[in-house]
Amino acid sequence: MKLNKPLMALALAGLALNAHAHRPWMVPSSTMVEAKDPWVTVDAAVSEGLFDIDHQPLKLDALEITGPDGARVQPENVITGRLRSVFDVKLAKPGTYKAAIVAKSVLASYKVDGEIKRWRGTEEAFAKAIPADAKEVTTTRTLSRMETFFSAASTSEAVFKPTGVGLEFVPVSHPNDMRTGDKATWRFLIDGKPAANLAFSLVPGGVRYRGVLGEIRQSTDAKGEISFALPAPGMYFLSTSWPAPAAAAAGQAPEQPARRLAYSATVEVLPQ
Template sequence: MRNNKMIKQLAIAVALAGVAVAAQAHRPWMIPNTSIIETDREAWVTIDGAISEGLFENDFMPLKMDGLTVTGPDGATAPAPAAVMGKHRSSVDILLPKDGTYRITLGANNLMGSYKLNGETKRFRGNDAPPAGATDVKTTTMVQRQDTFVTLNKSSDGALKPTGSGLEMVALSNPTELRAGETAKFRFQLDGKPLANFPFSLIPGGVKYRGTLNETRLTTDANGEASFKLPAPNMYWLSAAYPANAPRGPGVEQPAKRYSYSATFEILPE
């Protein structure tokens, strides 16, 4: 009996440790103050961005939102105003001049690499170049993209058209019209080509109040598409990476390019 009790306690401890590790992951996100605006007056949306342990909690550091763009209902893309960076979050106010759905996108390319010098492996990133005499130089470009969405008065699909570049989610269901219990359909593609059997996940906000991630893991079909029943109402963070589940760490050969994608959207009550 005592051994069984000890085994149960150990299992609980391991499970809690796994939750703690998962909860401590730092995730970058952008979130609008609202995803649906209904007004006949001048309309604005505020986008906050941060990197945090708790989703949508300003508990670590601000997200650098240089290069933020806005794609309007007509499909035209323009630079967003400069964001204000605070201690724990960044924030930007964006004017919405016409009715329809908008996509707010943050993209970044970061170079990372390693080299050997005098028998020792060293790492570098950005514009830093390996010193003279360096050997076995290896580089990986990290291509990152984040999206969030907002609709003014009536939804549209002009802003949802794919760019055909990098890893992206094509929203076949409007991301501002998602309701719990209904079915949503998304497609994932890389440089315009559908990604079959591609994994992605959804995590709802409010992790600190639950004590668990409540992550939903999904996979696309042979056409790179996934249809799934929408979970309970909340703000959600969707994430995906390519190559999926690629090994990392010292001594592991890295691909020339790695892609990451995330999106924030709201699931409304039924």
């Protein structure tokens, strides 16, 4: 299978509900900045231990930062090291910013001369990559979205406007204004419509020090929403995917869906 590193890193987002998978993530130095000259530094990596810098850097080719006014913001001082990537964001305007990496890919399986072949790549490359004499061609199209949020001086809502494409997080409770013990309400959408009965995972950082994962699992209601009391303060990894994995028939590989969506984000719960 041909799989380049940027696609590999983002394909892992679809495995986020697996406690043992390598996770890609972005962690800002602060989610709420009060300063005369506000900046945020973001660490970005793929790691086995949640928020530990222990595996490889996250590729930032598809990174997009959106400011409170909807305009694109250019990252500064971008560095990719051996184990992590780092970038700075100048928060020139008050309000909430979003850092996002969105990836689309196609996973294909086909037969040539009776031999099964597999391929993964971009939509643009797909048509040229599959031989003209290929038979029994099946495809799974994946859309992965990874985000984190940070605000300067005050919070705002513009960056949460949904695109209507894929699996999206549209919080009712602002993710930069969540405190321990408060009740938060989150909403998830699939192609702009409520994502009902969607299971998601919330894992607090610091797993290496606790010795246990500490995972919280919840599912949305018919409106695609969930309301729950916020746990202890700290950085959390939120992840979900759709559809739910299909059960495999005895002796057979599980059937692959024609489309797979994934979402992950880093959010912070502040102390009361």
